[in-house]
Amino acid sequence: MPLLIHSLILSVLPFLMWLTLVNRDKPLYKTIWSILLGLQLITIYTWFFWAKLPLSESLPLYHCRIGMFVVLLARPRILKDYFALLGVVGGVLAMIHPDFYPYQFLHVTNIFFFIGHFALFVLSLLHLMTQSNLDKLNPKLIIQLTLLINMSLIFINLLTGGNYGFMMKTPILGITNPFLNLLIVTTLLSFLVLFVKQIFQKVRMRASFKTEES
Numbered sequence: 001m002p003l004l005i006h007s008l009i010l011s012v013l014p015f016l017m018w019l020t021l022v023n024r025d026k027p028l029y030k031t032i033w034s035i036l037l038g039l040q041l042i043t044i045y046t047w048f049f050w051a052k053l054p055l056s057e058s059l060p061l062y063h064c065r066i067g068m069f070v071v072l073l074a075r076p077r078i079l080k081d082y083f084a085l086l087g088v089v090g091g092v093l094a095m096i097h098p099d100f101y102p103y104q105f106l107h108v109t110n111i112f113f114f115i116g117h118f119a120l121f122v123l124s125l126l127h128l129m130t131q132s133n134l135d136k137l138n139p140k141l142i143i144q145l146t147l148l149i150n151m152s153l154i155f156i157n158l159l160t161g162g163n164y165g166f167m168m169k170t171p172i173l174g175i176t177n178p179f180l181n182l183l184i185v186t187t188l189l190s191f192l193v194l195f196v197k198q199i200f201q202k203v204r205m206r207a208s209f210k211t212e213e214s
Contacts, residue, residue: 009114010095016118020125030126037072037119044112056162061153063165063189064090064120071123076131082145082193084124084132085200089192091121097171128200135201139194146190147182154178 023029041060048058060069067090070083094117128134153165157178163169169176170184 009098012118013092013095013121016122017125020122020129024126024129030123033119033122033126034072036115037068037123040112040116040119041068041072044109044116047109055160059156059160059162059164061156061162061164063149064094064117066149067124068116068120071120071127076127078133078136078141079145080127081132081134081137082142084127085134085137085142085193085196086189087120087124088128088196089189091117091124093192099171132200134197137197139190142193142197143186143190146186146193150182150186150189154182 020029045058045060060066063086067083067087070080071087074080074083094113098113150165150167154167156162157164157168166185167181168178170181173184175181175184
């Protein structure tokens with residue numbers, strides 16, 4: 001991808017953060033993004049079925065794909081809090097290093113890649129800003145959930161021959177040892193999820209202080 005286009009794509013994220021902050025209390029804003037994500041999921045998996053893609057590619061078992069379903073459909077509970085944090089992390093990582101489908105850049109699948117990840121990013125932010133209870137999501141639980149998900153993905157990859165969650169081959173590093181990848185991916189994702197959690201907790205704390213002072 002050309003550097004200019006990549007830079008423009010990355011610049012969308014802070015714009016979406018600002019837009020979400022401004023519109024976080026407007027139900028229509030959430031509804032629009034929920035419809036976009038829902039249509040994206042229906043369209044892309046209908047296309048997967050029509051194209052008869054193998055199970056190694058067509059299951060919704062990358063971290064972000066799982067997060068899309070949870071953030072869109074689940075009730076506000078601790079698992080949704082976790083996947084909302086993971087959705088923010090995944091939305092950013094997906095734009096830093098996009099994992100496109102093997103088609104031309106403007107192929108419909110790659111367009112839906114951006115729509116899906118932007119919608120995941122926005123809906124995750126909305127949940128964290130308005131409905132989450134991050135105090136219950138302690139570091140130990142975050143690590144346990146991340147480890148459980150990644151171990152499950154390795155098992156599914158062994159059954160399907162896929163690379164869900166990049167557990168069989170990591171991007172950039174290209175490591176093909178699943179046990180080493182389990183350690184790397186679990187450590188990285190746990191750290192980033194904890195980092196995002198700390199940011200949101202500090203922002204909320206400052207907001208509560210300002211409210212008390214006023």
